Amino acid sequence: MGDIRLRADFSRINDSKAVFDDIYALDDPRAYFSVLGNLDYMIPDVAEPVVRQILAAKAAATGLKPTVLDVGSSYGINAAVHRFPLTFGGLRHRYARREMRAISSETLVRLDRNFYASWPDVGLARFIGLDVSAPAISYATGVGLLEQGIVADLECESLSADSARVIRSADVIMSTGCIGYVTEKTFSRILDATEKLPWIISFVLRMFPFDSLAATFEKHGLVTERLTGATFIQRRFRDAEEFEGSLAALATLGIDATGLESEGLFHADLILSRPEADVHVAPLKDIVTVASGRGRPIGPRYVQFDGNEGLHVALEP
Numbered sequence: 001m002g003d004i005r006l007r008a009d010f011s012r013i014n015d016s017k018a019v020f021d022d023i024y025a026l027d028d029p030r031a032y033f034s035v036l037g038n039l040d041y042m043i044p045d046v047a048e049p050v051v052r053q054i055l056a057a058k059a060a061a062t063g064l065k066p067t068v069l070d071v072g073s074s075y076g077i078n079a080a081v082h083r084f085p086l087t088f089g090g091l092r093h094r095y096a097r098r099e100m101r102a103i104s105s106e107t108l109v110r111l112d113r114n115f116y117a118s119w120p121d122v123g124l125a126r127f128i129g130l131d132v133s134a135p136a137i138s139y140a141t142g143v144g145l146l147e148q149g150i151v152a153d154l155e156c157e158s159l160s161a162d163s164a165r166v167i168r169s170a171d172v173i174m175s176t177g178c179i180g181y182v183t184e185k186t187f188s189r190i191l192d193a194t195e196k197l198p199w200i201i202s203f204v205l206r207m208f209p210f211d212s213l214a215a216t217f218e219k220h221g222l223v224t225e226r227l228t229g230a231t232f233i234q235r236r237f238r239d240a241e242e243f244e245g246s247l248a249a250l251a252t253l254g255i256d257a258t259g260l261e262s263e264g265l266f267h268a269d270l271i272l273s274r275p276e277a278d279v280h281v282a283p284l285k286d287i288v289t290v291a292s293g294r295g296r297p298i299g300p301r302y303v304q305f306d307g308n309e310g311l312h313v314a315l316e317p
């Protein structure tokens, strides 16, 4: 009964959201960056500093480099912006070049593989991914952003034995821009397959109720916290219809959109689900600091880096 109600709710709320299925299922991410970039899609960029802080806390707790399962990983963009000093905004410009638009997907995969390999990996985790789109997973593993990828729709199918083996080692599960397409059904199947109790980092649009997901996580022994006092912009509304439909969906839930969605932007909440013992060691508000203004274009600034002879200071353009 709970399942049916949540799915019905999500599909009704999704009616107000633009459909982008075609750009999720191409052989490379050029159209993804162009279409979502034109709507100022930014959630991977604004999520990354927070993901980094949570992964640092997780690594400190276990002493090990965690494995992250990115649910709805698409072309591996969360892995790209975490592992390398790159941003969604910067990558968008790479793919908008006319020279890049002229080449085949096969050539692009070869070039992108070299491109990503040419950056120092500053990631705190290794990444695996799950997506319903086979071409997106093939691209993300082909260019080396994901170590392994699973193609499945866990809303309507079970995990294969091979996929369950891949998921088994996940320490952290994360998602951006995916809850709404997936529900507690997908997460339940994932949690049945993980060896340890993972941490789950969810960036979820405020119009998608999290209750059924939190209840499912609780059944698996995870406590859910929501970061208060901060929201994360996902993108602009595409048109008046999407804007008005989303405001109506928020109003139905009794959520005040003033100063947030009312300004024409989708906002996501940060939700972290973990074993209770980990919450007692450090609650979410002690792990995460959100720095407003970070990521905005600014002039040259002083930075520190660890060189051969210790810590250096440099002016970064």
Ligand SMILES: C[S@@+](CC[C@H](N)C(=O)[O-])C[C@H]1O[C@@H](n2cnc3c(N)ncnc32)[C@H](O)[C@@H]1O
Residues within 6 Å of the ligand: 024, 043, 044, 071, 072, 073, 074, 075, 077, 078, 130, 131, 132, 133, 136, 152, 153, 154, 155, 175, 176, 177, 178, 181, 182, 186
């Ligand atoms: C808006 S994109 C977000 C991609 C990426 N996380 C990001 O923020 O750039 C949504 C992704 O969810 C995937 N998706 C949709 N339904 C899914 C399902 N049932 N299971 C897994 N992935 C799904 C789509 O294929 C798409 O890659």
